[in-house]
Amino acid sequence: MTELDRSRARYDGALAATIEGIANRIRQRGVELSLANGDRLDGRTCLVTGANRGLGLAVAHDLAKRGGTLVLACRSGLDETVAAIQKSAKRPELVTGVKLDLGDLESVEETMVDLQGRGVKIDVTILNAGIVPREARRTRDGFDESFQVNFLANVLFSRRLLELDLVGSSPTIDLKPRIVVVSSESHRSSPTVDWPSFGTFRPWGMRQAVEQYGYGKLLLQLYTQELSRRLENLIAVHSLCPGAVRTDIGREAPSWAKPLLDVTMRAFFQSPEHAAVPVVYLAASRAIESETGIYLHARQRKAPSEAATDPGSGRRIWDEAERLLSDAGHAVGE
Numbered sequence: 001m002t003e004l005d006r007s008r009a010r011y012d013g014a015l016a017a018t019i020e021g022i023a024n025r026i027r028q029r030g031v032e033l034s035l036a037n038g039d040r041l042d043g044r045t046c047l048v049t050g051a052n053r054g055l056g057l058a059v060a061h062d063l064a065k066r067g068g069t070l071v072l073a074c075r076s077g078l079d080e081t082v083a084a085i086q087k088s089a090k091r092p093e094l095v096t097g098v099k100l101d102l103g104d105l106e107s108v109e110e111t112m113v114d115l116q117g118r119g120v121k122i123d124v125t126i127l128n129a130g131i132v133p134r135e136a137r138r139t140r141d142g143f144d145e146s147f148q149v150n151f152l153a154n155v156l157f158s159r160r161l162l163e164l165d166l167v168g169s170s171p172t173i174d175l176k177p178r179i180v181v182v183s184s185e186s187h188r189s190s191p192t193v194d195w196p197s198f199g200t201f202r203p204w205g206m207r208q209a210v211e212q213y214g215y216g217k218l219l220l221q222l223y224t225q226e227l228s229r230r231l232e233n234l235i236a237v238h239s240l241c242p243g244a245v246r247t248d249i250g251r252e253a254p255s256w257a258k259p260l261l262d263v264t265m266r267a268f269f270q271s272p273e274h275a276a277v278p279v280v281y282l283a284a285s286r287a288i289e290s291e292t293g294i295y296l297h298a299r300q301r302k303a304p305s306e307a308a309t310d311p312g313s314g315r316r317i318w319d320e321a322e323r324l325l326s327d328a329g330h331a332v333g334e
């Protein structure tokens with residue numbers, strides 16, 4: 001059994017992943033990714049989705065301090081977020097925002113057209129926004145909200161970035177563009193992909209919330225792996241699970257569970273600023289310039305699950321996502 005196989009086996013199952021996650025936090029104390037002071041982002045444009053709170057907000061602050069030109073893609077709190085990040089930036093005029101609602105595919109289209117109209121070229125795209133809904137909710141596009149926000153809308157977003165030629169490094173900077181996807185270790189405890197009814201809305205309730213979240217992240221991880229294979233040599237595509245982070249991710253938890261969740265978060269979860277480090281590493285580190293397809297769990301390199309790395313499933317997820325988007329009136333091309 002190789003080290004990668006052992007790592008996969010260790011993460012099969014939600015309980016095992018949680019225990020291993022806490023053990024990892026202890027092991028990783030003192031483990032630093034080599035983000036050098038020279039890993040600056042001056043002259044590079046970085047787009048962060050879900051930048052208005054939690055992990056995305058912490059990442060945006062860090063990128064601004066590193067001199068990046070920022071585009072903050074937010075569903076809510078856009079003006080306040082832009083104002084807050086401008087305070088971290090040496091040149092506040094380099095921080096702008098764009099409205100984005102991943103729960104509405106037309107909003108994704110409008111965001112891309114808006115970016116195209118501004119003539120933006122994005123060097124680093126951070127697909128961070130995500131949700132854990134408490135129950136199935138149908139979006140106006142007819143999909144389950146968890147499926148759409150955690151997976152399908154990210155496909156549309158990234159495919160349009162490429163099609164509309166919005167990705168590109170400044171000619172004065174000798175670095176490849178990067179896409180960094182915020183995934184989750186919960187992809188390991190997802191049910192297998194439901195190919196026969198892929199994308200079909202089905203009701204589910206609170207008991208399935210974590211499972212459905214893991215399912216969305218498995219699909220996202222499969223897509224990310226496929227994207228990195230397809231874009232090899234052109235654009236680096238990396239992904240990560242930030243580990244457990246003290247954010248509003250559990251905001252839809254039932255009210256009886258919230259006090260326990262708060263205590264657990266305070267005791268065991270990292271601050272968003274601490275959790276932002278691996279995201280910023282994948283976005284800015286020059287040490288990984290020649291690589292693509294890196295997956296980090298917090299600060300350690302790992303292999304995503306076997307289900308998430310199978311090339312056949314990767315090709316299939318690519319095609320199935322294209323089909324669903326096309327049926328919903330948002331066809332994506334090559």
Ligand SMILES: NC(=O)c1ccc[n+]([C@@H]2O[C@H](COP(=O)([O-])OP(=O)(O)OC[C@H]3O[C@@H](n4cnc5c(N)ncnc54)[C@H](OP(=O)(O)O)[C@@H]3O)[C@@H](O)[C@H]2O)c1
Binds near residue numbers: 051129250
């Ligand atoms: N916290 C953890 O322990 C943990 C662990 C593993 C992975 N992650 C991942 O980390 C990422 C960030 O989550 P977080 O922990 O920072 O949670 P959070 O505090 O709840 O932030 C989630 C962000 O996603 C945005 N978002 C949600 N629905 C959206 C939509 N329809 N369109 C556009 N943006 C939307 C939110 O915007 P609004 O404010 O408008 O809702 C918010 O900015 C997620 O992908 C999550 O799955 C988190």
